[in-house]
Amino acid sequence: MSGNNLKVGVQSVGRFLSGMVMPNIGAFIAWGLITALFIPTGWLPNESLAKLVGPMILYLLPLLIGYTGGKMVGGDRGAVAGAVTTMGVVVGTDIPMFLGAMIVGPLGGLAIARFDQMVHGKIKPGFEMLVNNFSLGIIAMIMALIAYEIIGPVVSVVTAALGSGVGWIVDQSLLPLVSIIVEPAKILFLNNAINHGVFTPLGAEQSAEFGASIFYLIETNPGPGLGILLAYMIAGKGTAQKSAYGASIIHFFGGIHEIYFPYILMKPRLIIAVIAGGMAGVAFNMITGNALVGPPSPGSVFALALMSTKGMGIVLTLGSIAVAAATSFTIAALLIRSDASETDDLEAAKMAVDANKAESKGQAVPATAFANQTVRSIVVACDAGMGSSAMGATVLRGKIKAAGLDIQVTNAAINDLVDADIVITQQELSARAKNKLPNARHLSIGNFMDAGFYDELVASLT
C-alpha cells in the first residue's frame, strides 16, 4: 500500500518535473545546437557566436523552466511570478540552476495563486488592474528575494554534497558505484555541476600525472542516455517514441545529454536503467584500463573518440559506450514494456496541449484524447442553461447512447456548474466555465449543433 503510494508519488513528481521541461525542449535543442557547433571543441568553433552558450544555459533555460513551472501552478500570472522567482536562484551562482528553477518556479506560481484566491471578489470595481499588477509585482519580488537568500544557497549545498559524495566513493575505490549518485544527479540537471565541478578537476590531476584519466569518462559517457532513447524508440509508443529518434541524434552525436532527462523524469523507474548502464560503462573502463586524455565536451561520441588515448583507446572508448548503452537499453526496454498499459505521460501532455489548442480555436478534440480517462459525466453549459446547452446535450446524448457509452449528459447554466468530468461550452464562455469548474476538462464548440464535434468527442471516448 505505502509502496504503491510512494510509486504514485514518485511518478507524479516526475511527471510534474518533466511537465516543466518538455514544453521547453525546443529551447534546449537550440542551446544544444549552438553549443555543439560553436564552442572551442565544437564543429565550427566561433568565439563570437559561442558567447550565446553561457547566458542561454544560465539564464534563458532556467527562466523558461521556472516560467512553465509557475504556469502549471498559477496560470499566466503564476508563470510571470515563477520566472521572476527563478531569477532569485539564477543570480549569484555559476552553475545552471535547473533544479532551483524546478523548485522555485512552481512556488512563485503557488504564491500568486494563493493570493488571488484570498482576494477573489474583494477588490473594489475599477481597481482590479492596479491590484493585479502590483500584487504580482510585489509577491514576485518577495519570492525572488527568498529564492536568492534561501533556496539558491540550499541548492548549492545539495550540489556540493553530491560532489563530496562522489569524491568519497572515488576515495574508497568503488568507482562503478559512483553511477548511483551521478546518474540521478544528471537527471536533475546537475550534470555540468558534477562533471565540471568534480570530475574535470579530479581528471586534470590524474591526467597531469598519468597522461589520461578515467574520471573524464564517467559523466560524459553518452551510452546510458542512448540506451534510454533507443528503448523508447523500440518499446515506447506515441510521441515519446517518435521524438526519441531526433533526441538520440542530438544526444549521441551532439553530446547534449539534457535532451534525454525528461524521458526519465517521465518514467522515474528508468533511473535504474541509466545507473546500471553507467556502472557497466565505468566497470568496462576500469577492467580494460581505458581513460581519456582530456575532458570531452560536449559529451558526444565524437568528442569522446577524439579524447581517447592512442592505439586501442578509441576502440575501448567506443566499447564502453556500447556496453553502457546495451545495458541501459535492455533494462529500460523491459521497464517500458512492463509499463505499456500505463498512459504515456509525454503523449498525455502533448494531447492536453493539442486539446487546449483545439479548445482555443473552438475545434473538436483529437481522437483518443480521453481513451485512458474515466469520463462519467459531461455537462453542456451555456449562459442561461436552457437554450443552446439543451440542444447540445440532446445531440450529444443521442450519440453517446448510440455508441453504447455509460456517460451522463446534462445541460446547465455556467453559474450552476457543480460537477463534471468534461464541460462543453461555446468558445466565448469557456473562460467563465473554467473559472467555475477548474478541475474539469473544458472543450469549446463553435455552435451547439455541430455534429462533427460530437462525433469526434464520442470517438475519443470509446
Place this chain on the structure above:
Amino acid sequence: MSEHLISQQTILLDFAADSKTDALYKICAHLFLMRKTQNPAGLYDDIIKREAIVSTFAGQHTAIPHVISSHVSEPVLCFVRLSNQDFVWNDNDEDVRIIFFLSVPEQKDLKQLRESQSHVFSSIAQLMQDTHIMDLWLTTNDEQVILDSLKTAFQSNLNKKII
C-alpha cells in the same frame, strides 16, 4: 404550459428582415401585437444583451435567440422563417433561414426554470437532426404542420421527464 408556448400566431413564415437586430426587433414588435409582451423595447434590449454574451447561431441555417425577461408574463416561442435568402446571423456567413425565438418570464428559482424550459430546445435539437423535418420546416406553407411537429416533440419529451 406548452399549450400556450407556441401557436399559429407565433409561427411567422415569409418574414422579411435585413439583419439580426432587424429580425429580433420585428419579432418583439410582433409579440407586442400578439399581447405576449407589454414592453417590446424592453424585451428587445434583453434579447440583444443575451445575444451579445454569445451568439445563438445553432448551425443548419438556424438561430435560437432566447432570453429570460421580465417583459413577458408567460413563456413564448416563435418560429420565424426568413424570406430573404441572403440573411446572415452574424456577418460570418452564418446563413440563417429559421429563427426560434424563446422568451421566458423571470422566476425566483432559476434552476427550476431552466429544467422546465430545457425540453423546448432539446426537442428542437432532436427535430433538427431529422432531414425530413428540416425540409418540411423550410418548405411548407402550412403553419399547422410546423406546429404539430413541434408540439408532438415537446409532448413526448415532457412525458419522458415525468416517467
